[in-house]
Amino acid sequence: MLRVNRKKQLKALAMEKIHQLIYSSDSTVPMEFGTVINEFADTFLEDESIFEHLNDAYRQKLASLDLFSQGIDISYRKEHHVHTITYLNQQFSLDDASYVNFLSSSIEIMREVLPLGSVVELDPNFFKPDPSSSKPVKVVIKGRFITPKGYQSYFPYAGVVYPLGELKKDTVIHFTHPLIKSVVHVGYKDEMEESFELLMKKEMIVDKGMKSIEFSSKDMKKLQSEINPKVKAGER
Structure with a gap:
């Protein structure tokens, strides 16, 4: 229900x-x-x-x-x-x-929003921190609806590499829905989580007119220009 x-x-x-x-x-x-x-x-x-x-x-x-x-x-x-x-x-x-x-x-x-604590594999075609490995990286979701400074759009997700976590500052990965290759584990969800999702979509998409960075060609180009050549997507 x-x-x-x-x-x-x-x-x-x-x-x-x-x-x-x-x-x-x-x-x-x-x-x-x-x-x-x-x-x-x-x-x-x-x-x-x-x-x-x-x-x-x-x-x-x-x-x-x-x-x-x-x-x-x-x-x-x-x-x-x-x-x-x-x-x-x-x-x-x-x-x-x-x-x-x-x-x-x-x-x-x-579109469904994955709850905190979910574990996903990111597409290695776009996120490949280790050039010698072709395996997708597992990431634990620790934040949603993130608006980076200087951007007019938002990242649906922020996470840390599993099982390392946030070992040092600026190791959080920001990514979008298309970068998710597979969902390994879905985190806890209840009525509060669903209320939060509705609230954020109302505030950001309806009231503020924002969109995910995947739909903003301007911000996507800006992001790509800032990315280290060795890390092809999703990380700031």
Whole structure:
């Protein structure tokens, strides 16, 4: 029951953010698409794979993609930096910035956040502190929703290498969801944890308009320019 209620709460929060993106004073979303976008989100938000596939298509610069969910065909087309989604004989079109905000907000709010104490393996293609080893590094999550000084976006996770821990200052690793290769252990979660997740998503994504660094090309470029060549991602 807790999981069902949590999903409903996350969906309500995502719908609030989408409403904000559509109807805020600085929105560039054409008003005639507002109802269709809301209906699309209301129908498919809980099928997180739809938004992940659309995001992958955007990143890979695909011109088209056909999807299927809940017995409904979904068609994505891109032409001259305009992204059009068609479903149930309805469609809406968004420019690059609005489309990215729509996808990233939906994904971030609906995506599960791992609790403190969880142990994950980071993708060695991006995080490889030991060039001689091809094995993924295990990291224990010790913080979430971290906003580094000088950045306009946040890191979903901060952790320390298992089993060493934080042996010295500045050995904390900051990383994003795509860097997680596998989840080895899930930490303790209760109603307080779920309330914390909702609170942070509300404050950072809805109220402050922030996004995970994975969705910020500006901050991602800044991060990459600061990273030691021997450590290719995730660590500051």
